[in-house]
Amino acid sequence: MHKIYIKIILFIFFVVGQSLFALEIYLEPSLNSQEELQEALIVAKEGDTLKLAKGIYYFEDGLSLDVDNVTIEGEGMNDTILNFSKQVSGAQGLLVTSNQVTLKEFSVEDAKGDAIKVIGAKGIYMINVKAEWTGGPKSSNGAYGFYPVESSDVLIDGCVAIGASDAGIYVGQSSNIIVRNSIAQYNVAGIEIENSFYADVYDNLASHNTAGILVFDLPDLPQQGGHHVRVFRNKSVDNDTDNFAPEGNIVGEVPRGTGVIIQANSDIEIFDNDISGNGTVNLAIVTYGSDTEDENYYPHPRSIQVHGNRFGKSGFDPDLETGELAAILFELSGGEIPDIFWDGVLPLSQIIFGQPDDEKIVLGDNGNASFLTINPIKYKIGLDPVNTDYDSFRGEIKPLKAVSIEGI
Amino acid sequence: MQGSRVFLASLLLLGICNQLYAVNNSVILAEEFPLTLSEFAFFEDNKAQTPSEGVLPYELISTLFSDYSYKQRWVYVPERRKAIYEEGKVFNFPVGSALIKTFYYPLDERKQEKGMNLMETRVLLRKESGWEAVSYAWNNEQTEAKVKIAGKTINTSWIDQSGKKRTVRYRVPNKNQCKECHATNDAITPIGPKARNLNKIYHYEDGPVNQLTKWLKQEIINHYPQKMVSPVDWQDGSYSLDDRARSYLDINCGHCHAPTGAANSTGLYLNFSESRKKQLGFYKKPVATGRGSGDLKYSIVPGKPEESILLHRMISTDPGVMMPESGRALSHSEAIDLIGSWISSM
Incomplete structure (x- = not known):
């Protein structure tokens, strides 16, 4: 039963330069899964598929894949389980550092660090995969469930992330990204797109996290200037888990009960989402709040469009204990926290001379959504700076182009 | 009987070719890693770690911590070829070169003559397509090391400087983990042998001499700069x-x-x-x-x-x-x- 079964020559590749045939390699759980699976991942050739039979595989060390164009395929995210509860080395469950890799139909459980990390891949396709910490939300859980970084052509489709102490699904410093049909629950952040270009986030459910969906841009990193992100047809609802992120991390500042936060970034379109049941605020659009000496970094959100969303109940239980956002909102609004909040912070030149039209926040129809922003001039000279005039931010919506990944 | 006769015959053959203790160049360049370390013939005597002809020991000024294990390093550059000096970088070694590093624990750090417990020997091989890294784990008898593509866990112990028994779950890295450290722009590369990190005296069998001087004399390298800013031995309290x-x-x-x-x-x-x-x-x-x-x-x-x-x-x-x-x-x-x-x- 502990043997590796190999069935040969199932697929013939007609592409010149590819290996002439690809193997399907079958693995079953065994007492020696660590060595069997790791060895299979190392000796795999381009085009191969590693098939993991249903069952629980236990690992003491992290696994890694560095061969291009390999598929790892289980028999279902609830049936093929890679369990890392006994892990003693390795900073993540599974590390992928090669291109055109497909991961599908399995689960990574209780990794000591990140569950699945992908570095520098051109083409990473994660389909129907689960990353879970089974003990519920705990600060001792790993940081990220799905963590592609410095990658391009990133697909996360039909995945499930539960219990991450930072973000369930986190795409950082990447480009050309699709996150769809996925579920993120009981994480600090459900889905986070950070320092990334060209991302479509749609048809996802983010609930019972501290915050549902975050689009962030941070300074002092190799890739920054996040832009062109579409967040649509998602449900970011009932995000009601206390923030359990270790201090020091930026998501540690995020208050419980936040639907969507856009921080810095440009060209963001948020539409057709259901955002509801978030005790602090449904949607916040904010400037990067810390000091930075990075001259190449732009801390203010620009060209943000919000339309066609259905906003439900929010602001009923603001988390005044975590970070500053909830306290500021509560004070400014006199307890009547709006659905949509923009902090109004601008560079000095724009405070004086006004914002260029193409950088302004544009609100379309969003049902009966309420809005609040701060007028920085009034704020500086001590007048009541609160502006809740929704209509003054109405404008023409200019839809952003859809993201497409070749072959998907 | 027949086996030993074949063995003798092959010894004779090797002797005639004057290749008895020479490194096996074709194994370094082969597409697949050999299953055993012996096949490279980097050592005349495995257990004593006596290097073969052309395999030169070296030390680095500053070394990576690896769970208190000791390390012995050797460099091999094929005859009539040289590694090229490049400023600030590791020497550009010619195809066919090898860097060899054995990890071991002395049985007793206070009495090194008691012997050593060999854990693994890592090799970096300069093939036509670039560097490749893999490790060989030693058997209990310390007579042979076998390739461990997927890595290996060795639970072991030693007596430390203070006479205390220390235990460790020693990990032989798998092939991918080699790359985790040894990757620059996604290509495998050596870390240690930069001119600035070799710039120290080594006690060779024929006397102490600066390693770079020796390498130049033995035509392992083509050049090294007279002035360079070297890291220091972090254990040497005379530095800032x-x-x-x-x-x-x-x-x-x-x-x-x-x-x-x-x-x-x-x-x-x-x-x-x-x-x-x-x-x-x-x-x-x-x-x-x-x-x-x-x-x-x-x-x-x-x-x-x-x-x-x-x-x-x-x-x-x-x-x-x-x-x-x-x-x-x-x-x-x-x-x-x-x-x-x-x-x-x-």
Whole structure:
């Protein structure tokens, strides 16, 4: 039963330069899964598929894949389980550092660090995969469930992330990204797109996290200037888990009960989402709040469009204990926290001379959504700076182009 | 009987070819790694680790911590070929070269003559297509080492300087883990043999001499600069605290934490040539650290080692927190003292 079964020559590749045939390699759980699976991942050739039979595989060390164009395929995210509860080395469950890799139909459980990390891949396709910490939300859980970084052509489709102490699904410093049909629950952040270009986030459910969906841009990193992100047809609802992120991390500042936060970034379109049941605020659009000496970094959100969303109940239980956002909102609004909040912070030149039209926040129809922003001039000279005039931010919506990944 | 006759005949044949103790060049260049270390013929005597003709031992000024294991290093460059000096980089070794490193524990650190317990021998092979890395784990009899593509765990022990028995879950890295440290712009590359890190006296059988002088004389390298800024031996208290700390961080962290390294997405750069304060960690916030931050706010808080994430992650042995991510199961207490003092002194 502990043997590796190999069935040969199932697929013939007609592409010149590819290996002439690809193997399907079958693995079953065994007492020696660590060595069997790791060895299979190392000796795999381009085009191969590693098939993991249903069952629980236990690992003491992290696994890694560095061969291009390999598929790892289980028999279902609830049936093929890679369990890392006994892990003693390795900073993540599974590390992928090669291109055109497909991961599908399995689960990574209780990794000591990140569950699945992908570095520098051109083409990473994660389909129907689960990353879970089974003990519920705990600060001792790993940081990220799905963590592609410095990658391009990133697909996360039909995945499930539960219990991450930072973000369930986190795409950082990447480009050309699709996150769809996925579920993120009981994480600090459900889905986070950070320092990334060209991302479509749609048809996802983010609930019972501290915050549902975050689009962030941070300074002092190799890739920054996040832009062109579409967040649509998602449900970011009932995000009601206390923030359990270790201090020091930026998501540690995020208050419980936040639907969507856009921080810095440009060209963001948020539409057709259901955002509801978030005790602090449904949607916040904010400037990067810390000091930075990075001259190449732009801390203010620009060209943000919000339309066609259905906003439900929010602001009923603001988390005044975590970070500053909830306290500021509560004070400014006199307890009547709006659905949509923009902090109004601008560079000095724009405070004086006004914002260029193409950088302004544009609100379309969003049902009966309420809005609040701060007028920085009034704020500086001590007048009541609160502006809740929704209509003054109405404008023409200019839809952003859809993201497409070749072959998907 | 027949077996031994064949063996004798092959010995004779090898003798005639004058190849008895010469390195097997074709094995270095072969597409597949050999199953045993012996096939390279890097050693005349495996157990005693006596190198073959043309295999030269060397040391580095500053070395990577690997769970208190000892390391012996050798370089092999095929005859009539030379490694080319490139400023600031590892020597550009010719195809067919090999870097060999054996990890071992003395049975008793106080009495090294009692012998050693060989763990693994790692080889970096310069093939036509570039460098490849793999490790061979020694058998219990210490007579042969077998290739371990998927790595191996060895639970072992030794007697330390104070006479205390220490145990360790020693990990032989798998082929991918070799690359985790040895990757620059995604290609495998050696880390140690830079001119600046070889610039020290080695006690050869025929006397002490600077390694670079020896390498030049033996035509292993084509050139080395007369002036260079070398890291220092971090254990040598005659150097400044800053030099010692930066040298330690360079060799232990700087291969990944560099603008071209595997950890470049963190924005934390600890390589020797980095001089920007923020990139070196001063009041730098973590990016994707998760619980690695240990509830601390910055990589380095000058004057406050206990508030510095960098030190926190050096101290930890939790796989989700500790740094480096692999190759370490124990904390390096001497280095923790050094880096702690360095941060305190700021």
